[in-house]
Amino acid sequence: xxxxxxxxxxxxxxxxxxxxxxxxxxxxxxxxxxxxxxxxxxxxxxxxxxxxxxxxxxxxxxxxxxxxxxxxxxxxxxxxxxxxxxxxxxxxxxxxxxxxxxxxxxxxxxxxxxxxxxxx
Numbered sequence: 177x178x179x180x181x182x183x184x185x186x187x188x189x190x191x192x193x194x195x196x197x198x199x200x201x202x203x204x205x206x207x208x209x210x211x212x213x214x215x216x217x218x219x220x221x222x223x224x225x226x227x228x229x230x231x232x233x234x235x236x237x238x239x240x241x242x243x244x245x246x247x248x249x250x251x252x253x254x255x256x257x258x259x260x261x262x263x264x265x266x267x268x269x270x271x272x273x274x275x276x277x278x279x280x281x282x283x284x285x286x287x288x289x290x291x292x293x294x295x296x
Contacts, residue, residue: 181222183249187231188222190245194238195220197271209233 195205202220206213209230218224219234226234235242270281 178249183246184222184225186248187225187245188220190240190247191216191234191238192220193268194240194244196268198238200238205234205237208237 195202202213202216206216209216210233211230215224215226215230216234219226219230225231231242231245235245270278273281
């Protein structure tokens with residue numbers, strides 16, 4: 177069943193994630209979209225949804241698709257390519273690691289996967 181509150185929460189989290197991954201401040205995003213930083217903050221906190229025009233401007237500036245904002249609300253054929261909302265915090269932490277630490281994590285995952293899938 178469609179849940180508007182959950183959709184707005186996920187929308188805000190996805191915008192915030194995309195903005196943070198690109199090291200863009202709320203002020204920078206707001207200026208690019210012709211709105212206030214308070215409005216961006218309210219969208220990210222899910223206290224307002226923003227207009228369609230504002231959401232399109234946000235998507236354009238962050239170079240994301242509108243579909244990605246609603247991936248958890250309206251599953252698509254490509255939903256496996258989208259990180260579940262519950263994993264966002266982990267992904268954000270990973271993105272802030274040094275390249276050497278990211279490589280270590282990548283190699284560790286590959287090793288664990290190989291061990292798990294090795295034929296016995």
